[in-house]
Amino acid sequence: MSLTTDSRVRDGGGVTAPPPARPRRRGIGWAQRLEIAVLSGPAVLMFVGFVITPVLLAGYYGFYRWKGFGPPTNFVGFDNYVTILQDKLFHEALWHNAQIVVLSLVLQGPIALVFALLLNQKLRGQSIIRVLIFVPYVISEVIVGTAWALLLQTEGAVNGILRSIGLDGLAKDWLANPSIAIWTLMLILTWKYVGFAVILFLAGMQNIPEELSEAAAMDGASYWQTQWRITLPLLGPTIRIWGFLSIIGALQLFDLVYIIWGQYVASTAGTSTMATYMVSEGRNAGNYGYGNAVAVVLFFISMIIALVYQRFVLRRDTQGALTGGR
Protein backbone atom coordinates (compact mmCIF):
# COMPACT_ATOMS: atom_id res chain seq x y z
CA MET A 1 0.00 0.00 0.00
CA SER A 2 2.70 2.46 0.95
CA LEU A 3 4.34 1.78 -2.35
CA THR A 4 1.28 2.79 -4.34
CA THR A 5 0.70 5.97 -2.38
CA ASP A 6 4.38 6.70 -2.70
CA SER A 7 4.40 6.42 -6.48
CA ARG A 8 1.25 8.51 -6.54
CA VAL A 9 2.97 11.33 -4.79
CA ARG A 10 5.88 11.10 -7.13
CA ASP A 11 4.17 10.53 -10.44
CA GLY A 12 0.53 11.31 -9.91
CA GLY A 13 -0.37 10.87 -13.58
CA GLY A 14 -2.02 8.20 -15.69
CA VAL A 15 -5.49 9.59 -16.05
CA THR A 16 -7.11 6.69 -17.83
CA ALA A 17 -5.44 3.60 -16.37
CA PRO A 18 -8.13 1.62 -14.53
CA PRO A 19 -7.19 0.95 -10.96
CA PRO A 20 -6.62 -2.78 -10.45
CA ALA A 21 -9.50 -4.73 -8.94
CA ARG A 22 -8.76 -7.34 -6.37
CA PRO A 23 -9.05 -10.81 -7.86
CA ARG A 24 -11.84 -12.93 -6.37
CA ARG A 25 -11.22 -16.50 -5.43
CA ARG A 26 -14.24 -18.11 -6.99
CA GLY A 27 -15.44 -17.66 -10.54
CA ILE A 28 -18.52 -15.51 -10.66
CA GLY A 29 -21.92 -17.10 -10.32
CA TRP A 30 -25.21 -16.11 -11.84
CA ALA A 31 -26.18 -14.09 -8.79
CA GLN A 32 -23.15 -11.90 -9.17
CA ARG A 33 -23.71 -11.56 -12.88
CA LEU A 34 -27.21 -10.38 -12.16
CA GLU A 35 -25.92 -7.86 -9.65
CA ILE A 36 -23.40 -6.56 -12.17
CA ALA A 37 -26.10 -6.25 -14.82
CA VAL A 38 -28.62 -4.56 -12.55
CA LEU A 39 -26.11 -2.12 -11.08
CA SER A 40 -24.18 -1.12 -14.17
CA GLY A 41 -26.86 -1.74 -16.80
CA PRO A 42 -28.70 1.58 -16.51
CA ALA A 43 -25.53 3.65 -16.74
CA VAL A 44 -24.16 1.67 -19.67
CA LEU A 45 -27.49 1.86 -21.52
CA MET A 46 -27.75 5.62 -21.01
CA PHE A 47 -24.18 6.13 -22.09
CA VAL A 48 -24.49 3.96 -25.18
CA GLY A 49 -27.90 5.43 -26.04
CA PHE A 50 -27.10 9.13 -25.74
CA VAL A 51 -23.34 9.34 -26.26
CA ILE A 52 -22.13 6.44 -28.41
CA THR A 53 -25.20 6.19 -30.65
CA PRO A 54 -25.16 9.86 -31.68
CA VAL A 55 -21.48 9.66 -32.55
CA LEU A 56 -22.17 6.61 -34.73
CA LEU A 57 -25.25 8.26 -36.23
CA ALA A 58 -23.10 11.25 -37.18
CA GLY A 59 -20.94 8.91 -39.22
CA TYR A 60 -24.07 7.64 -41.00
CA TYR A 61 -25.85 10.96 -41.59
CA GLY A 62 -22.60 12.51 -42.74
CA PHE A 63 -22.88 10.60 -46.01
CA TYR A 64 -26.22 12.17 -46.90
CA ARG A 65 -27.51 15.48 -48.14
CA TRP A 66 -30.30 15.86 -45.66
CA LYS A 67 -32.52 18.61 -44.29
CA GLY A 68 -33.35 16.74 -41.11
CA PHE A 69 -36.91 15.68 -42.02
CA GLY A 70 -37.76 12.00 -42.36
CA PRO A 71 -35.09 9.39 -42.96
CA PRO A 72 -32.13 10.50 -45.08
CA THR A 73 -32.38 9.29 -48.68
CA ASN A 74 -30.03 11.40 -50.76
CA PHE A 75 -26.76 9.46 -50.40
CA VAL A 76 -23.81 11.57 -51.55
CA GLY A 77 -20.84 9.49 -50.43
CA PHE A 78 -17.89 11.60 -49.40
CA ASP A 79 -19.22 14.80 -51.02
CA ASN A 80 -19.84 16.52 -47.69
CA TYR A 81 -16.31 15.76 -46.57
CA VAL A 82 -14.82 17.04 -49.81
CA THR A 83 -16.81 20.25 -49.42
CA ILE A 84 -15.67 20.68 -45.80
CA LEU A 85 -12.02 20.12 -46.61
CA GLN A 86 -12.19 22.61 -49.50
CA ASP A 87 -14.23 25.24 -47.71
CA LYS A 88 -12.21 28.34 -46.95
CA LEU A 89 -14.44 29.07 -43.95
CA PHE A 90 -13.56 25.70 -42.46
CA HIS A 91 -9.86 26.31 -43.03
CA GLU A 92 -10.19 29.58 -41.16
CA ALA A 93 -12.05 27.91 -38.31
CA LEU A 94 -9.40 25.19 -38.11
CA TRP A 95 -6.65 27.81 -38.06
CA HIS A 96 -8.42 29.70 -35.27
CA ASN A 97 -8.75 26.48 -33.28
CA ALA A 98 -5.04 25.80 -33.75
CA GLN A 99 -4.19 29.30 -32.52
CA ILE A 100 -6.51 28.93 -29.55
CA VAL A 101 -4.99 25.56 -28.59
CA VAL A 102 -1.43 26.90 -28.68
CA LEU A 103 -2.17 30.30 -27.14
CA SER A 104 -4.20 28.73 -24.32
CA LEU A 105 -1.23 26.56 -23.36
CA VAL A 106 1.32 29.34 -23.76
CA LEU A 107 -0.68 32.03 -21.96
CA GLN A 108 -2.55 30.17 -19.25
CA GLY A 109 0.21 27.72 -18.30
CA PRO A 110 2.92 30.19 -17.23
CA ILE A 111 0.46 32.66 -15.68
CA ALA A 112 -1.16 29.89 -13.65
CA LEU A 113 2.25 28.54 -12.59
CA VAL A 114 3.41 31.91 -11.31
CA PHE A 115 0.23 32.43 -9.35
CA ALA A 116 0.20 28.88 -8.01
CA LEU A 117 3.80 29.35 -6.80
CA LEU A 118 2.85 32.60 -5.12
CA LEU A 119 -0.23 31.14 -3.49
CA ASN A 120 1.59 27.98 -2.42
CA GLN A 121 3.30 29.92 0.31
CA LYS A 122 1.83 30.24 3.75
CA LEU A 123 -0.73 32.94 3.24
CA ARG A 124 -3.43 34.31 5.45
CA GLY A 125 -6.81 33.73 3.83
CA GLN A 126 -5.55 31.14 1.39
CA SER A 127 -8.83 29.27 1.30
CA ILE A 128 -10.84 32.39 0.50
CA ILE A 129 -8.37 33.28 -2.26
CA ARG A 130 -8.86 29.84 -3.76
CA VAL A 131 -12.63 30.27 -3.84
CA LEU A 132 -12.39 33.72 -5.38
CA ILE A 133 -10.02 32.89 -8.22
CA PHE A 134 -12.28 30.00 -9.15
CA VAL A 135 -15.33 32.25 -9.60
CA PRO A 136 -14.94 32.89 -13.37
CA TYR A 137 -14.62 29.16 -13.96
CA VAL A 138 -17.94 28.49 -12.23
CA ILE A 139 -19.96 31.15 -14.08
CA SER A 140 -21.64 29.97 -17.25
CA GLU A 141 -20.08 30.88 -20.57
CA VAL A 142 -23.28 32.67 -21.57
CA ILE A 143 -22.90 35.06 -18.66
CA VAL A 144 -19.18 35.45 -19.26
CA GLY A 145 -19.83 36.19 -22.92
CA THR A 146 -22.61 38.67 -22.20
CA ALA A 147 -20.59 40.45 -19.53
CA TRP A 148 -17.43 40.77 -21.59
CA ALA A 149 -19.33 41.80 -24.70
CA LEU A 150 -20.84 44.69 -22.75
CA LEU A 151 -17.52 45.56 -21.08
CA LEU A 152 -15.62 45.58 -24.36
CA GLN A 153 -18.07 47.48 -26.57
CA THR A 154 -16.55 50.52 -28.23
CA GLU A 155 -18.46 52.68 -25.70
CA GLY A 156 -18.11 50.11 -22.92
CA ALA A 157 -16.44 50.19 -19.52
CA VAL A 158 -12.98 49.06 -20.61
CA ASN A 159 -12.60 51.83 -23.15
CA GLY A 160 -14.22 54.21 -20.68
CA ILE A 161 -11.56 53.46 -18.07
CA LEU A 162 -8.77 53.72 -20.65
CA ARG A 163 -10.03 57.14 -21.79
CA SER A 164 -10.51 58.41 -18.27
CA ILE A 165 -6.88 57.68 -17.39
CA GLY A 166 -5.69 59.35 -20.57
CA LEU A 167 -4.87 56.26 -22.58
CA ASP A 168 -7.21 57.11 -25.45
CA GLY A 169 -4.81 55.49 -27.86
CA LEU A 170 -5.40 52.08 -26.28
CA ALA A 171 -9.18 52.28 -26.54
CA LYS A 172 -10.02 49.91 -29.35
CA ASP A 173 -12.85 48.12 -31.08
CA TRP A 174 -11.86 44.99 -29.17
CA LEU A 175 -14.47 42.62 -30.53
CA ALA A 176 -15.07 43.55 -34.15
CA ASN A 177 -11.58 44.43 -35.36
CA PRO A 178 -10.35 41.25 -37.09
CA SER A 179 -6.71 41.95 -36.29
CA ILE A 180 -7.27 41.92 -32.52
CA ALA A 181 -10.48 39.89 -32.06
CA ILE A 182 -8.64 36.59 -31.56
CA TRP A 183 -6.50 38.21 -28.85
CA THR A 184 -9.60 39.55 -27.18
CA LEU A 185 -11.00 36.03 -27.22
CA MET A 186 -7.76 34.74 -25.69
CA LEU A 187 -7.97 37.38 -22.98
CA ILE A 188 -11.48 36.26 -22.07
CA LEU A 189 -10.58 32.58 -22.22
CA THR A 190 -7.53 33.15 -20.03
CA TRP A 191 -9.66 35.05 -17.55
CA LYS A 192 -12.24 32.27 -17.44
CA TYR A 193 -9.95 29.26 -17.30
CA VAL A 194 -6.72 30.32 -15.60
CA GLY A 195 -8.30 29.77 -12.18
CA PHE A 196 -8.86 26.13 -13.02
CA ALA A 197 -5.17 25.70 -13.89
CA VAL A 198 -4.09 27.53 -10.71
CA ILE A 199 -6.22 25.23 -8.57
CA LEU A 200 -4.91 22.09 -10.27
CA PHE A 201 -1.30 23.24 -9.93
CA LEU A 202 -1.81 24.23 -6.30
CA ALA A 203 -3.24 20.81 -5.51
CA GLY A 204 -0.29 19.19 -7.27
CA MET A 205 2.17 21.32 -5.32
CA GLN A 206 0.57 20.42 -2.04
CA ASN A 207 1.33 16.76 -2.80
CA ILE A 208 5.05 17.46 -3.06
CA PRO A 209 6.68 16.56 0.28
CA GLU A 210 7.87 19.66 2.11
CA GLU A 211 11.07 17.86 3.21
CA LEU A 212 12.40 18.15 -0.34
CA SER A 213 12.42 21.93 -0.43
CA GLU A 214 13.62 22.06 3.18
CA ALA A 215 16.56 19.84 2.27
CA ALA A 216 17.28 22.01 -0.76
CA ALA A 217 17.17 25.14 1.40
CA MET A 218 19.66 23.55 3.79
CA ASP A 219 21.97 22.88 0.89
CA GLY A 220 21.85 26.58 0.15
CA ALA A 221 19.42 26.61 -2.74
CA SER A 222 17.56 29.89 -3.20
CA TYR A 223 13.78 30.02 -3.26
CA TRP A 224 13.62 30.27 -7.04
CA GLN A 225 16.26 27.55 -7.50
CA THR A 226 14.13 25.26 -5.34
CA GLN A 227 11.03 26.00 -7.37
CA TRP A 228 12.85 25.53 -10.67
CA ARG A 229 14.73 22.35 -9.75
CA ILE A 230 12.27 20.61 -7.44
CA THR A 231 8.71 21.92 -7.61
CA LEU A 232 8.45 22.27 -11.38
CA PRO A 233 9.81 18.84 -12.31
CA LEU A 234 7.63 17.14 -9.69
CA LEU A 235 4.64 19.08 -10.95
CA GLY A 236 5.23 17.71 -14.45
CA PRO A 237 2.42 15.13 -14.43
CA THR A 238 -0.14 17.67 -13.22
CA ILE A 239 0.96 20.15 -15.87
CA ARG A 240 0.71 17.52 -18.59
CA ILE A 241 -2.80 16.47 -17.54
CA TRP A 242 -3.86 20.11 -17.46
CA GLY A 243 -2.41 20.47 -20.96
CA PHE A 244 -4.56 17.60 -22.13
CA LEU A 245 -7.76 19.05 -20.68
CA SER A 246 -6.89 22.47 -22.09
CA ILE A 247 -6.26 21.15 -25.60
CA ILE A 248 -9.50 19.16 -25.71
CA GLY A 249 -11.44 22.15 -24.41
CA ALA A 250 -9.85 24.50 -26.92
CA LEU A 251 -10.65 22.19 -29.84
CA GLN A 252 -14.31 22.02 -28.89
CA LEU A 253 -14.73 25.69 -28.00
CA PHE A 254 -18.21 26.91 -28.83
CA ASP A 255 -20.37 28.74 -26.26
CA LEU A 256 -18.29 31.85 -25.69
CA VAL A 257 -17.55 32.49 -29.35
CA TYR A 258 -21.12 31.84 -30.41
CA ILE A 259 -22.49 34.22 -27.79
CA ILE A 260 -20.12 37.13 -28.39
CA TRP A 261 -19.51 36.81 -32.10
CA GLY A 262 -23.02 35.69 -32.90
CA GLN A 263 -25.10 38.04 -30.85
CA TYR A 264 -23.05 41.18 -30.29
CA VAL A 265 -20.54 41.34 -33.10
CA ALA A 266 -20.42 40.03 -36.67
CA SER A 267 -19.10 36.49 -36.85
CA THR A 268 -16.64 37.57 -39.51
CA ALA A 269 -14.27 39.10 -36.94
CA GLY A 270 -11.96 36.10 -37.25
CA THR A 271 -12.78 34.01 -34.20
CA SER A 272 -14.93 31.23 -35.70
CA THR A 273 -14.11 27.73 -34.47
CA MET A 274 -14.85 24.30 -35.90
CA ALA A 275 -17.79 24.00 -33.51
CA THR A 276 -19.32 27.36 -34.45
CA TYR A 277 -18.78 26.46 -38.11
CA MET A 278 -20.60 23.18 -37.48
CA VAL A 279 -23.59 24.92 -35.92
CA SER A 280 -23.87 27.76 -38.42
CA GLU A 281 -23.34 25.64 -41.55
CA GLY A 282 -25.26 22.64 -40.21
CA ARG A 283 -28.14 23.40 -37.90
CA ASN A 284 -28.64 27.08 -38.68
CA ALA A 285 -28.46 26.48 -42.43
CA GLY A 286 -30.74 23.45 -42.13
CA ASN A 287 -28.11 21.14 -43.66
CA TYR A 288 -28.12 18.34 -41.12
CA GLY A 289 -26.15 15.91 -43.25
CA TYR A 290 -23.42 18.47 -43.67
CA GLY A 291 -23.45 19.38 -39.96
CA ASN A 292 -23.00 15.74 -39.07
CA ALA A 293 -20.06 15.43 -41.44
CA VAL A 294 -18.43 18.43 -39.72
CA ALA A 295 -19.03 16.69 -36.38
CA VAL A 296 -17.22 13.62 -37.69
CA VAL A 297 -14.26 15.72 -38.83
CA LEU A 298 -14.16 17.45 -35.43
CA PHE A 299 -14.34 14.05 -33.75
CA PHE A 300 -11.39 12.65 -35.70
CA ILE A 301 -9.26 15.74 -35.27
CA SER A 302 -9.88 15.71 -31.51
CA MET A 303 -9.28 11.98 -31.26
CA ILE A 304 -6.03 12.04 -33.22
CA ILE A 305 -4.68 14.90 -31.14
CA ALA A 306 -5.81 13.18 -27.93
CA LEU A 307 -4.15 9.91 -28.91
CA VAL A 308 -0.92 11.58 -30.03
CA TYR A 309 -0.80 13.54 -26.80
CA GLN A 310 -1.40 10.43 -24.71
CA ARG A 311 1.19 8.46 -26.65
CA PHE A 312 3.97 11.04 -26.58
CA VAL A 313 3.30 13.24 -23.59
CA LEU A 314 1.25 11.36 -21.02
CA ARG A 315 3.07 8.11 -21.66
CA ARG A 316 6.02 9.29 -19.60
CA ASP A 317 3.72 9.46 -16.61
CA THR A 318 2.35 5.96 -16.96
CA GLN A 319 5.87 4.65 -17.48
CA GLY A 320 6.98 6.52 -14.39
CA ALA A 321 4.15 4.95 -12.45
CA LEU A 322 5.29 1.49 -13.48
CA THR A 323 8.99 1.96 -12.86
CA GLY A 324 9.11 4.78 -10.32
CA GLY A 325 8.18 2.64 -7.33
CA ARG A 326 11.63 1.07 -7.02
Add this chain to the structure above:
Amino acid sequence: MATATHARRGNPVVYAAALALIGVMLGPVVYIIIGGFRTNSQITTDPAGLPDPWQFGNYADVLTGDTFWLQVTNSTIVAVITTAGVVALGVMASYVLARYHFRGRGAMYALFAAGLMFPPTVAITPLYVLIKNLGLVNTLPGIILPQIAFTLPTTVIILVPFLQAIPKELEEAAAIDRCSRLGFFWRMVLPLSVPGLITVGILAFVNSWNSYLLPLFILNDQEAFTLPLGVQAFASQYSVDTAKVLAFTSLSMIPALVFFSLFERRIVGGLTGAVKG
Protein backbone atom coordinates in the same frame (compact mmCIF):
# COMPACT_ATOMS: atom_id res chain seq x y z
CA MET B 1 18.74 33.38 5.42
CA ALA B 2 16.72 35.99 3.62
CA THR B 3 15.32 33.34 1.32
CA ALA B 4 14.07 31.25 4.23
CA THR B 5 11.96 34.08 5.62
CA HIS B 6 10.91 34.95 2.10
CA ALA B 7 9.42 31.51 1.69
CA ARG B 8 7.95 31.18 5.13
CA ARG B 9 5.98 34.31 6.00
CA GLY B 10 3.98 35.77 3.15
CA ASN B 11 5.71 39.00 2.18
CA PRO B 12 3.90 42.10 0.95
CA VAL B 13 4.71 41.36 -2.68
CA VAL B 14 2.87 38.06 -2.47
CA TYR B 15 -0.16 39.68 -0.91
CA ALA B 16 -0.14 42.43 -3.52
CA ALA B 17 0.04 39.88 -6.31
CA ALA B 18 -2.77 37.81 -4.80
CA LEU B 19 -4.90 40.93 -4.43
CA ALA B 20 -4.22 41.94 -8.02
CA LEU B 21 -5.19 38.47 -9.24
CA ILE B 22 -8.41 38.53 -7.26
CA GLY B 23 -9.18 42.01 -8.54
CA VAL B 24 -8.79 40.94 -12.14
CA MET B 25 -10.82 37.78 -11.61
CA LEU B 26 -13.66 39.48 -9.77
CA GLY B 27 -13.68 42.83 -11.57
CA PRO B 28 -16.01 41.86 -14.41
CA VAL B 29 -18.32 39.97 -12.04
CA VAL B 30 -18.54 42.95 -9.70
CA TYR B 31 -19.15 45.17 -12.74
CA ILE B 32 -22.18 43.08 -13.74
CA ILE B 33 -23.63 43.12 -10.24
CA ILE B 34 -23.07 46.84 -9.65
CA GLY B 35 -24.15 47.72 -13.18
CA GLY B 36 -27.54 46.28 -12.35
CA PHE B 37 -27.94 48.99 -9.72
CA ARG B 38 -27.43 51.83 -12.22
CA THR B 39 -29.61 53.40 -14.86
CA ASN B 40 -28.89 53.21 -18.55
CA SER B 41 -28.09 56.91 -18.71
CA GLN B 42 -25.60 56.46 -15.87
CA ILE B 43 -23.99 53.63 -17.79
CA THR B 44 -23.86 55.63 -21.02
CA THR B 45 -22.37 58.76 -19.52
CA ASP B 46 -19.78 56.91 -17.42
CA PRO B 47 -19.51 53.23 -18.34
CA ALA B 48 -17.12 52.45 -15.48
CA GLY B 49 -18.63 54.46 -12.63
CA LEU B 50 -20.49 53.58 -9.45
CA PRO B 51 -24.28 53.84 -9.12
CA ASP B 52 -25.30 57.41 -8.28
CA PRO B 53 -27.91 57.16 -6.93
CA TRP B 54 -28.38 53.40 -6.43
CA GLN B 55 -31.30 52.03 -8.42
CA PHE B 56 -33.14 48.95 -7.28
CA GLY B 57 -35.68 49.04 -10.09
CA ASN B 58 -33.80 46.75 -12.47
CA TYR B 59 -33.49 43.93 -9.97
CA ALA B 60 -37.04 44.49 -8.81
CA ASP B 61 -38.34 44.32 -12.39
CA VAL B 62 -36.53 41.06 -13.07
CA LEU B 63 -37.58 39.52 -9.77
CA THR B 64 -41.25 40.46 -10.18
CA GLY B 65 -41.47 39.34 -13.82
CA ASP B 66 -42.60 35.84 -14.78
CA THR B 67 -39.85 35.06 -17.30
CA PHE B 68 -37.05 34.89 -14.78
CA TRP B 69 -38.91 32.62 -12.37
CA LEU B 70 -40.13 30.36 -15.17
CA GLN B 71 -36.56 29.90 -16.33
CA VAL B 72 -35.28 29.43 -12.78
CA THR B 73 -37.90 26.71 -12.34
CA ASN B 74 -36.90 25.00 -15.60
CA SER B 75 -33.21 25.20 -14.79
CA THR B 76 -33.82 23.88 -11.30
CA ILE B 77 -35.91 20.94 -12.49
CA VAL B 78 -33.32 20.04 -15.11
CA ALA B 79 -30.36 20.42 -12.75
CA VAL B 80 -31.95 18.53 -9.84
CA ILE B 81 -33.12 15.55 -11.90
CA THR B 82 -29.85 15.43 -13.86
CA THR B 83 -27.90 15.47 -10.61
CA ALA B 84 -30.04 12.80 -8.97
CA GLY B 85 -29.93 10.62 -12.06
CA VAL B 86 -26.22 10.86 -12.64
CA VAL B 87 -25.36 10.29 -8.99
CA ALA B 88 -27.63 7.22 -8.77
CA LEU B 89 -26.52 5.63 -12.05
CA GLY B 90 -22.92 6.68 -11.49
CA VAL B 91 -22.51 5.23 -8.02
CA MET B 92 -24.07 1.90 -9.05
CA ALA B 93 -21.82 1.55 -12.08
CA SER B 94 -18.78 2.73 -10.13
CA TYR B 95 -19.47 0.16 -7.41
CA VAL B 96 -19.42 -2.58 -10.03
CA LEU B 97 -16.22 -1.22 -11.56
CA ALA B 98 -14.57 -0.81 -8.16
CA ARG B 99 -15.50 -4.00 -6.33
CA TYR B 100 -16.47 -6.71 -8.81
CA HIS B 101 -14.02 -8.68 -10.84
CA PHE B 102 -15.36 -9.78 -14.20
CA ARG B 103 -14.55 -9.97 -17.85
CA GLY B 104 -15.21 -6.74 -19.68
CA ARG B 105 -14.52 -4.64 -16.62
CA GLY B 106 -11.53 -2.99 -18.26
CA ALA B 107 -13.55 -2.37 -21.42
CA MET B 108 -16.37 -0.78 -19.44
CA TYR B 109 -13.94 1.50 -17.65
CA ALA B 110 -12.27 2.43 -20.94
CA LEU B 111 -15.68 3.23 -22.43
CA PHE B 112 -16.45 5.78 -19.74
CA ALA B 113 -12.90 7.13 -19.73
CA ALA B 114 -13.10 7.72 -23.50
CA GLY B 115 -16.30 9.66 -22.95
CA LEU B 116 -14.25 12.11 -20.90
CA MET B 117 -12.43 13.18 -24.03
CA PHE B 118 -15.53 14.18 -25.95
CA PRO B 119 -17.80 16.86 -24.60
CA PRO B 120 -21.28 17.07 -26.19
CA THR B 121 -20.03 19.34 -29.00
CA VAL B 122 -19.14 16.41 -31.23
CA ALA B 123 -22.43 14.58 -30.73
CA ILE B 124 -24.82 17.52 -30.62
CA THR B 125 -26.11 17.48 -34.21
CA PRO B 126 -27.05 13.78 -34.32
CA LEU B 127 -28.22 13.99 -30.72
CA TYR B 128 -30.74 16.61 -31.78
CA VAL B 129 -32.03 14.25 -34.48
CA LEU B 130 -32.25 11.42 -31.95
CA ILE B 131 -34.15 13.57 -29.44
CA LYS B 132 -36.45 14.74 -32.22
CA ASN B 133 -37.21 11.14 -33.18
CA LEU B 134 -37.99 10.36 -29.56
CA GLY B 135 -40.47 13.26 -29.59
CA LEU B 136 -38.61 15.04 -26.79
CA VAL B 137 -37.81 18.34 -28.52
CA ASN B 138 -38.95 21.31 -26.41
CA THR B 139 -39.33 19.13 -23.35
CA LEU B 140 -37.14 19.09 -20.27
CA PRO B 141 -36.50 15.31 -20.44
CA GLY B 142 -34.95 16.03 -23.84
CA ILE B 143 -32.23 17.91 -21.94
CA ILE B 144 -32.08 15.76 -18.84
CA LEU B 145 -31.47 12.37 -20.47
CA PRO B 146 -28.48 13.42 -22.62
CA GLN B 147 -27.04 15.43 -19.75
CA ILE B 148 -27.09 12.41 -17.46
CA ALA B 149 -25.33 10.38 -20.14
CA PHE B 150 -22.68 13.04 -20.81
CA THR B 151 -21.98 13.61 -17.11
CA LEU B 152 -21.50 9.89 -16.39
CA PRO B 153 -17.81 9.73 -17.46
CA THR B 154 -16.62 12.39 -14.98
CA THR B 155 -18.80 10.87 -12.28
CA VAL B 156 -17.50 7.33 -12.80
CA ILE B 157 -13.86 8.41 -13.05
CA ILE B 158 -14.12 10.32 -9.76
CA LEU B 159 -16.14 7.70 -7.88
CA VAL B 160 -14.28 4.49 -8.78
CA PRO B 161 -11.05 5.28 -6.86
CA PHE B 162 -13.23 6.57 -4.05
CA LEU B 163 -15.14 3.30 -3.74
CA GLN B 164 -11.98 1.25 -4.10
CA ALA B 165 -10.59 2.98 -1.05
CA ILE B 166 -13.28 1.45 1.18
CA PRO B 167 -11.37 -1.18 3.15
CA LYS B 168 -11.76 -4.79 2.16
CA GLU B 169 -12.12 -5.75 5.83
CA LEU B 170 -15.45 -3.95 6.02
CA GLU B 171 -16.80 -6.07 3.21
CA GLU B 172 -15.55 -9.26 4.88
CA ALA B 173 -17.05 -8.24 8.20
CA ALA B 174 -20.34 -7.54 6.46
CA ALA B 175 -20.20 -10.96 4.81
CA ILE B 176 -19.66 -12.63 8.20
CA ASP B 177 -22.72 -10.80 9.46
CA ARG B 178 -24.65 -12.39 6.57
CA CYS B 179 -24.94 -9.13 4.71
CA SER B 180 -25.20 -9.69 0.96
CA ARG B 181 -23.09 -7.66 -1.44
CA LEU B 182 -26.12 -5.60 -2.31
CA GLY B 183 -26.85 -5.14 1.38
CA PHE B 184 -23.24 -4.07 1.83
CA PHE B 185 -23.65 -1.59 -1.02
CA TRP B 186 -26.80 -0.16 0.47
CA ARG B 187 -25.81 -0.10 4.15
CA MET B 188 -22.08 0.54 4.02
CA VAL B 189 -20.93 1.82 0.65
CA LEU B 190 -23.55 4.50 0.15
CA PRO B 191 -23.16 6.11 3.59
CA LEU B 192 -19.37 5.94 3.35
CA SER B 193 -19.26 7.52 -0.08
CA VAL B 194 -21.41 10.55 0.72
CA PRO B 195 -18.47 12.99 0.39
CA GLY B 196 -17.66 11.62 -3.06
CA LEU B 197 -21.32 11.75 -4.04
CA ILE B 198 -21.47 15.39 -3.00
CA THR B 199 -18.46 16.19 -5.18
CA VAL B 200 -19.90 14.61 -8.31
CA GLY B 201 -23.35 15.94 -7.47
CA ILE B 202 -22.19 19.55 -7.26
CA LEU B 203 -20.19 19.18 -10.45
CA ALA B 204 -23.23 17.75 -12.24
CA PHE B 205 -25.46 20.49 -10.87
CA VAL B 206 -23.17 23.37 -11.85
CA ASN B 207 -22.57 21.83 -15.28
CA SER B 208 -26.27 21.46 -15.87
CA TRP B 209 -27.02 24.94 -14.58
CA ASN B 210 -24.52 26.47 -17.01
CA SER B 211 -25.21 24.21 -19.98
CA TYR B 212 -25.89 26.13 -23.18
CA LEU B 213 -25.23 24.08 -26.33
CA LEU B 214 -27.68 21.29 -25.59
CA PRO B 215 -30.64 23.52 -24.65
CA LEU B 216 -29.82 25.70 -27.67
CA PHE B 217 -30.47 22.73 -29.94
CA ILE B 218 -33.31 21.05 -28.07
CA LEU B 219 -35.39 23.94 -26.70
CA ASN B 220 -36.92 26.43 -29.13
CA ASP B 221 -39.97 27.26 -27.11
CA GLN B 222 -39.63 30.19 -24.67
CA GLU B 223 -41.76 28.30 -22.16
CA ALA B 224 -39.12 25.59 -21.88
CA PHE B 225 -36.04 27.85 -21.79
CA THR B 226 -33.44 27.28 -19.12
CA LEU B 227 -31.53 30.25 -17.67
CA PRO B 228 -28.56 30.38 -20.09
CA LEU B 229 -30.96 30.50 -23.04
CA GLY B 230 -33.03 32.95 -21.07
CA VAL B 231 -30.06 35.24 -20.47
CA GLN B 232 -29.28 35.20 -24.16
CA ALA B 233 -32.89 35.84 -25.17
CA PHE B 234 -33.27 38.57 -22.57
CA ALA B 235 -30.06 40.22 -23.72
CA SER B 236 -31.24 40.39 -27.33
CA GLN B 237 -34.78 41.40 -26.42
CA TYR B 238 -33.62 44.25 -24.15
CA SER B 239 -30.44 45.03 -26.02
CA VAL B 240 -30.93 48.76 -25.41
CA ASP B 241 -31.63 48.24 -21.72
CA THR B 242 -28.13 47.33 -20.58
CA ALA B 243 -28.81 47.84 -16.88
CA LYS B 244 -31.68 45.38 -16.92
CA VAL B 245 -29.60 42.82 -18.79
CA LEU B 246 -26.90 43.20 -16.14
CA ALA B 247 -29.44 42.67 -13.37
CA PHE B 248 -30.87 39.59 -15.06
CA THR B 249 -27.39 38.21 -15.63
CA SER B 250 -26.26 38.71 -12.04
CA LEU B 251 -29.33 37.04 -10.63
CA SER B 252 -28.92 34.03 -12.89
CA MET B 253 -25.41 33.23 -11.70
CA ILE B 254 -26.23 33.19 -7.99
CA PRO B 255 -27.17 29.50 -7.53
CA ALA B 256 -24.05 28.10 -9.19
CA LEU B 257 -21.85 30.48 -7.20
CA VAL B 258 -23.53 29.66 -3.90
CA PHE B 259 -23.36 25.92 -4.44
CA PHE B 260 -19.79 26.16 -5.51
CA SER B 261 -18.51 28.29 -2.67
CA LEU B 262 -20.25 26.09 -0.09
CA PHE B 263 -18.53 22.98 -1.40
CA GLU B 264 -15.35 24.41 -2.93
CA ARG B 265 -13.02 22.17 -0.95
CA ARG B 266 -14.85 19.00 -1.97
CA ILE B 267 -14.97 19.92 -5.63
CA VAL B 268 -11.32 20.84 -5.86
CA GLY B 269 -10.44 17.65 -4.01
CA GLY B 270 -12.61 15.58 -6.35
CA LEU B 271 -11.26 17.21 -9.50
CA THR B 272 -7.64 16.80 -8.56
CA GLY B 273 -8.29 13.29 -7.29
CA ALA B 274 -9.72 12.38 -10.69
CA VAL B 275 -6.82 13.99 -12.49
CA LYS B 276 -4.41 11.98 -10.40
CA GLY B 277 -6.17 8.73 -11.27
